[in-house]
Amino acid sequence: MVHIAPSILSADFGALNKEISTIEAHSDYMHIDVMDGHFVPNLTFGAPVVRCIQTDTPLDVHLMVENPQHYVDDFASIGLEVLTFHYEAVEYAPSLLKRIRKQGMKAGISVKPNTDITVLKPLLEHLDWVLVMSVEPGFGGQSFMPAALDKIKWLREKAPDLDIAVDGGINAETGTLCKEAGANILIAGSYIFKADDRLAAIRSLRG
Ligand code: DX5
Ligand code: ZN
Numbered sequence: 001m002v003h004i005a006p007s008i009l010s011a012d013f014g015a016l017n018k019e020i021s022t023i024e025a026h027s028d029y030m031h032i033d034v035m036d037g038h039f040v041p042n043l044t045f046g047a048p049v050v051r052c053i054q055t056d057t058p059l060d061v062h063l064m065v066e067n068p069q070h071y072v073d074d075f076a077s078i079g080l081e082v083l084t085f086h087y088e089a090v091e092y093a094p095s096l097l098k099r100i101r102k103q104g105m106k107a108g109i110s111v112k113p114n115t116d117i118t119v120l121k122p123l124l125e126h127l128d129w130v131l132v133m134s135v136e137p138g139f140g141g142q143s144f145m146p147a148a149l150d151k152i153k154w155l156r157e158k159a160p161d162l163d164i165a166v167d168g169g170i171n172a173e174t175g176t177l178c179k180e181a182g183a184n185i186l187i188a189g190s191y192i193f194k195a196d197d198r199l200a201a202i203r204s205l206r207g
Helices: 013-021 072-076 093-102 117-126 147-158 172-181 198-206
Strands: 003-006 030-035 059-064 082-086 106-111 129-133 163-167 185-188
Touching: 003 030, 003 198, 059 106, 072 082, 072 093, 082 129, 093 106, 093 117, 106 117, 106 163, 117 147, 129 147, 147 163, 147 172, 172 185, 172 198, 185 198
Parallel strands: 003 185, 030 059, 059 082, 082 106, 106 129, 129 163, 163 185
Antiparallel strands: none
16 A cells, blocks of 8 residues: 655745645655755755644654754654655664664665665665655655666565655656555655645545
């Protein structure tokens, strides 16, 4: 079964809780992009803003920041379901993954489009969630990069029970390709939030 995680990056930040209320009952996770202007060339917000989000839907936070280890305690105190950092942002991932689990969250790692997926092989035992980027991280509204499909297939073959999420350029068509490749979580920003009928967009992703 596929899970849907709307990415609030494409929502109106001035009315975030109202925006979330339009889709939360139909969503499995709320995907929250935290960007620092260094790891990616864009800025969003940090833990103080995430703490203000009011929803019963589990939060999945995607850290696109340098030194993600500095922020784990702050985010853990919010009560997230999933905390994901980038493989490219740390020198040694296992200790950080263990720390995230120890603080009661699912431990996730994300890989940028140019990162070879096989680097995750030694990390699989520490991972609850892998977020395959299908665009360069930083901005919504970009086109899906099909090279993500082979990464998803490789992961699914190696880890039948792993949560495999895909993020970037997801719509009904690319979402189907990702599901066929083995992804079980579809993250979509503009496809949902810019739709005239957001719930119909979510339904189309479930297929
Ligand atoms: C991009 C973010 C995505 C973004 C996806 O760096 O990680 O979550 O919101 O946006 P769409 O679905 O519009 O490609
Ligand atoms: Zn994201």
